[in-house]
Amino acid sequence: xxxxxxxxxxxxxxxxxxxxxxxxxxxxxxxxxxxxxxxxxxxxxxxxxxxxxxxxxxxxxxxxxxxxxxxxxxxxxxxxxxxxxxxxxxxxxxxxxxxxxxxxxxxxxxxxxxxxxxxxxxxxxxxxxxxxxxxxxxxxxxxxxxxxxxxxxxxxxxxxxxxxxxxxxxxxxxxxxxxxxxxxxxxxxxxxxxxxxxxxxxxxxxxxxxxxxxxxxxxxxxxxxxxxxxxxxxxxxxxxxxxxxxxxxxxxxxxxxxxxxxxxxxxxxxxxxxxxxxxxxxxxxxxxxxxxxxxxxxxxxxxxxxx
Amino acid sequence: xxxxxxxxxxxxxxxxxxxxxxxxxxxxxxxxxxxxxxxxxxxxxxxxxxxxxxxxxxxxxxxxxxxxxxxxxxxxxxxxxxxxxxxxxxxxxxxxxxxxxxxxxxxxxxxxxxxxxxxxxxxxxxxxxxxxxxxxxxxxxxxxxxxxxxxxxxxxxxxxxxxxxxxxxxxxxxxxxxxxxxxxxxxxxxxxxxxxxxxxxxxxxxxxxxxxxxxxxxxxxxxxxxxxxxxxxxxxxxxxxxxxxxxxxxxxxxxxxxxxxxxxxxxxxxxxxxxxx
Numbered sequence: 001x002x003x004x005x006x007x008x009x010x011x012x013x014x015x016x017x018x019x020x021x022x023x024x025x026x027x028x029x030x031x032x033x034x035x036x037x038x039x040x041x042x043x044x045x046x047x048x049x050x051x052x053x054x055x056x057x058x059x060x061x062x063x064x065x066x067x068x069x070x071x072x073x074x075x076x077x078x079x080x081x082x083x084x085x086x087x088x089x090x091x092x093x094x095x096x097x098x099x100x101x102x103x104x105x106x107x108x109x110x111x112x113x114x115x116x117x118x119x120x121x122x123x124x125x126x127x128x129x130x131x132x133x134x135x136x137x138x139x140x141x142x143x144x145x146x147x148x149x150x151x152x153x154x155x156x157x158x159x160x161x162x163x164x165x166x167x168x169x170x171x172x173x174x175x176x177x178x179x180x181x182x183x184x185x186x187x188x189x190x191x192x193x194x195x196x197x198x199x200x201x202x203x204x205x206x207x208x209x210x211x212x213x214x215x216x217x218x219x220x221x222x223x224x225x226x227x228x229x230x231x232x233x234x235x236x237x238x239x240x241x242x243x244x245x246x247x248x249x250x251x252x253x254x255x256x257x258x259x260x261x262x263x264x265x266x267x268x269x270x271x272x273x274x275x276x277x278x279x280x281x282x283x284x285x286x287x288x289x290x291x292x293x294x295x296x297x298x299x300x301x302x303x304x305x306x307x
Numbered sequence: 308x309x310x311x312x313x314x315x316x317x318x319x320x321x322x323x324x325x326x327x328x329x330x331x332x333x334x335x336x337x338x339x340x341x342x343x344x345x346x347x348x349x350x351x352x353x354x355x356x357x358x359x360x361x362x363x364x365x366x367x368x369x370x371x372x373x374x375x376x377x378x379x380x381x382x383x384x385x386x387x388x389x390x391x392x393x394x395x396x397x398x399x400x401x402x403x404x405x406x407x408x409x410x411x412x413x414x415x416x417x418x419x420x421x422x423x424x425x426x427x428x429x430x431x432x433x434x435x436x437x438x439x440x441x442x443x444x445x446x447x448x449x450x451x452x453x454x455x456x457x458x459x460x461x462x463x464x465x466x467x468x469x470x471x472x473x474x475x476x477x478x479x480x481x482x483x484x485x486x487x488x489x490x491x492x493x494x495x496x497x498x499x500x501x502x503x504x505x506x507x508x509x510x511x512x513x514x515x516x517x518x519x520x521x522x523x524x525x526x527x528x529x530x531x532x533x534x535x536x537x538x539x540x541x542x543x544x545x546x547x548x549x550x551x552x553x554x555x556x557x558x559x560x561x562x563x564x565x566x567x568x569x570x571x572x573x574x575x576x577x578x579x580x581x582x583x584x
Contacts, residue, residue, distance in 0.1 A: 015476045015494075016399055016486060020407030023400035026393045027457065031416050034454045035428065038435035042427075045434050055437065107330070110323035117315040126324070128566055133331040135508075135562045137515040139532045140551045144334035147341070147543050154337055187331060206314035219314055245424030247518050252539065262426045262518075269433060269522060276434070283430040290424055 039287070046280035054274045064281035086264065090285070093260040096175075097243035100182035101190075104239045105232070108190030112231075115191075116198035127195065134188035142248045145184055149177060149253075173255030181249030189238040197231020230304055237297055241290050261286050335555060342548035359549035366546060368538065375534035379514055382449050382530065387510040390456035391464075394505055395498070397457070398465040403473070403494070420455040428455065429522035436523060443525035451523050452513045459512045460505035463569065467501025468494075500568050507565040511558055 016023065046064050048056040066072075071083035115126040133141070148155050149171040156168040171177050201224065209219040247262035254260070261282065268279025342360070346353025363372060397417055401410070420428065432451045436443055475497070479489045495502075517532040524533060531554060538547055 014403065014405030015473055015480070015489065016403045017405040018407075019486075020400045020404030020410070023396040023404060024407070024409075024413045027397045027413065027417055030393060031419055031454060031457065034432070034435070034450055035419060035423070036416075038431035039423065039427070041438055042431040042434050045438075107323060107327050110317065110320040111327040113317065114320040114324040124570075128563075129328055130331075131566070132559060132562055133335070135511050135515075136335065136558045137517075137532065137551075137554055139515070139517045139536060140338075140555055141335065143535070143539055143543065143547065143551060144338040146539075147338055147548070148334045150543075154341070184330065184334070187327065191327070203315060210314075216314065224314065241422075241424060245426045247426055265426050265430060269430060279430060280434065283427045286424060287427045290422070290427075294422055 042280045043284055046277055046284050048277050050275045050277045052274065054269070054276060056276050061277065064275075064277035067275075067278055068281055068285070086282070089259050089264050090261055093244055093262075094289075096179055096182060096260065097240050097246075099179060100186065100243045101236050101240045103179075103183045104187050104190035105236065108187060108235060109194055109232070112191045112194035112235075113198055116195050116201075130188055130191050130195075134192065138185055139248060141185060142181060142252050145177075145181055146172065146252050149180070172253065173257065175254070175258050177253040178250050178258050178260070181253040182243045182246060185246070185249055186239040186243055189242070190235040193234040193238060194228065194231045197228045197234075201227050230301065233297060233300055237293060241293065244290065245286055338548050339552045339555065342545065342552045344545065347545075359545040360553075362546040363550045363553070368546060371529065371534055372531070372550060375529040375531045378445060378448075378528065379531040382445065382452055383510045383513040385449055386452035386456050386513040387460070387506050389453045390460045390509045391502060391506045393453070394457050394460035394464050394509075395502060397461060398468050399490070399494075402465060402468050403476075417461055418458050421458050425455075425518045429519040432519060433522045443523055444528055445525075447523045447525070448520050448528070448530065451519050452516060455516070455519065456509035456513055460509040463504035463508065463565075464498065464501045467498050467504075471497050500571060503568045504565045507561050507568070511561050511565075514554075515558070 045056055047060055047062065049059040049061040049063065051057050066080075067083070068086050069083055070080040072078050072080050111130070115123060115130065118126055147153055150156070151168045151170055151172060153172075156165075159165045160168065171180075205223050205227075206219045209223050214222070245262050246260060247266055250258055250260040250263045251266070254263075265279050265282050265286070267273045268275045268282070273279075343355050343357065344352055345356030345358060363369065394417075397413070400407070401414065401417075423431075428451070432447070433443075435441075436447050441447060471494070475493050476489050479493050480486070484492070515532065516530075517536060520530050521533050521536070524530070529537070531550075535547060535550060535554075538544065
C-alpha cells in the first residue's frame with residue numbers, strides 16, 4: 001500500500017511502446033465507470049430531494065446540506081440556528097481518529113524501528129508477524145475485541161478472579177471502546193510504512209554524525225527524523241483516513257450512543273433514517289475532508305522530492 | 308560499537324514491539340481458544356470440544372452460512388482473477404510501454420480506490436447502481452469488489468515487474484520474437500510470483516470486505532462477513548467464534564502462501580541477476 005502511494009513510474013523501458021493506452025484502458029473503464037462516475041452521482045444526489053423510504057426525487061434542493069448545518073425547528077419555520085448534532089458527530093470522529101493516529105504512532109514507531117533494525121531471517125519473521133493482522137478480516141478483529149472487553153468477557157473475568165477489580169469494568173458501548181477499537185484496527189497500518197522508511201535509512205549517516213560529536217538526540221532530530229518523516233506521514237494518513245470513516249468499530253463497540261461519521265452515513269441508507277440526499281451530503285463532506293488531508297500529503301511529498 | 312552510540316538501539320523499543328504484537332494477537336487468540344469451549348455460556352471454560360464447529364457446518368444457522376460461504380468464494384475468485392488481469396495489463400502499460408497520454412493520471416486512477424474511504428465508495432456504488440436501475444445482487448457485489456481489488460493486485464505485480472531487467476525481452480525481440488511471444492514466454496514467467504501474490508491478496512481483500520458489500524448486496528444475498536455481522540447483532544454466540552476462527556485460518560493460510568511465493572520470487576531474481584553478471 002505504501003509503495004502504491006509513492007510515485008514509481010520512473011522506469012523508461014518500452015518493450016511495448018505504443019500499447020500503453022490500450023493496456024491501461026480496462027483500468028480506466030472499470031475505475032472510471034464504477035468509482036469516479038458513482039462519486040460524481042453521489043455529489044448530484046446530495047443536491048436532490050429525499051423520498052421517504054429511501055431513494056430520491058429528481059428535484060434540486062439544498063435541504064441535505066441545510067439539515068446538516070442548520071436547525072429550523074420541528075416544522076422548519078423558525079429562524080435558522082446552527083445545528084450542532086452532526087457537527088459534533090464529525091468533530092468527535094476527527095478527535096477519535098486523531099487520538100487513534102497518535103496512539104498508533106506511539107506504539108507503531110518503536111515497533112517499526114525495532115523490526116527494521118533486526119538482521120537476517122529474524123527480520124522477515126518479525127515483519128511477517130506484523131503483516132498477518134494487517135490482512136485478517138477487520139470484522140473478525142472487531143468482534144474479537146468486543147468479545148474480549150464485554151462486561152462478562154474474559155478480560156473482566158480474569159481481572160475479577162485475580163482480585164484486581166471488585167466488579168466488572170463497563171467498557172463496551174463507551175467512547176473508550178471505540179477509541180480502543182480504532183487503535184487496534186489500524187495499528188498495523190502505521191507500522192508497515194514506517195518500517196519501509198527506516199529500512200531504507202543508511203545507518204552510516206548516524207555513525208558519521210556520531211563521529212562529528214552529535215549526541216543521540218541531535219542525530220535523531222537532525223538526521224534520522226527528516227529521512228524517516230515521509231514514512232511517518234504515510235502511516236499517519238493510513239490510520240487517520242480509515243479511522244475517520246470507520247463503521248465497524250463505532251457500530252460494534254460503541255453501540256447506539258457513540259456515533260461516528262460512518263455510522264451516521266450508514267443509517268441513512270441501511271438503517272431507519274432513510275434519507276439518501278442527507279447521507280450523500282455527509283459522505284461528500286467526509287470525502288472533502290479526506291481530500292484536504294491527501295492534498296496536504298501530496299504537497300509534502302513534492303517538497304520532499306524537490307530537496 | 309558502544310551501545311550508546313548505536314542509533315539502531317533505543318531503550319524500550321523491544322518491549323514496545325512485544326507489546327504491539329501482544330495487543331494485535333491477544334484478542335484473536337482468545338477467540339480462537341474459546342471457540343473450542345464446550346460450554347453454552349461463552350466465558351466459562353467447560354472443557355475442549357469441537358461442538359461449535361459442528362454447529363457451524365450442521366447446526367441451525369448452517370444453511371445460511373453455507374450459502375454465504377459459497378457466494379463469498381465465487382465472488383472472491385472471480386474478483387481476484389479479473390482484477391489480476393486488469394492489474395497485469397496496467398502494470399505492463401505503466402512500466403513497459405514508455406510514455407503515453409495520461410500516464411500520471413492513470414497512476415492516480417489505479418490508486419484511487421485506496422484513497423476514497425470505504426464508506427464513501429459504498430454509498431457512491433449503491434447510488435450508482437440504483438440510479439442506472441441495476442438490480443443489486445451478486446453481480447453488483449462482484450463489480451464493486453473488482454474496483455477495490457485492482458490496486459491491491461497491482462502493487463505486488465508492479466513491484467515484481469520493476470525488478471525485472473528488460474534485457475531478456477530485448478534479447479527475445481532481437482531474435483525476432485513478436486511482442487506477444489515476448490510477453491508470454493519471457494515477461495509472464497518472470498512475473499509469475501508477483502502475479503500470484505497479487506491474486507492471493509486480491510482474493511483476501513475481496514473475501515474480507517464488509518462495508519461495501521453490505522451496501523451493494525441485494526436483499527437475501529449474503530457473503531460470509533455480512534452473514535457473520537447479521538448474527539453478531541444478536542450477540543456473540545459460540546458458533547460465531549468458531550466461524551471467525553475458520554475465516555481467520557483462511558486469511559493466515561493465504562497471506563503465508565503469498566509471502567512464501569514472494570520469497571521464492573526474490574530468490575529467483577537474485578540468482579538471475581547474479582548469473583547475468
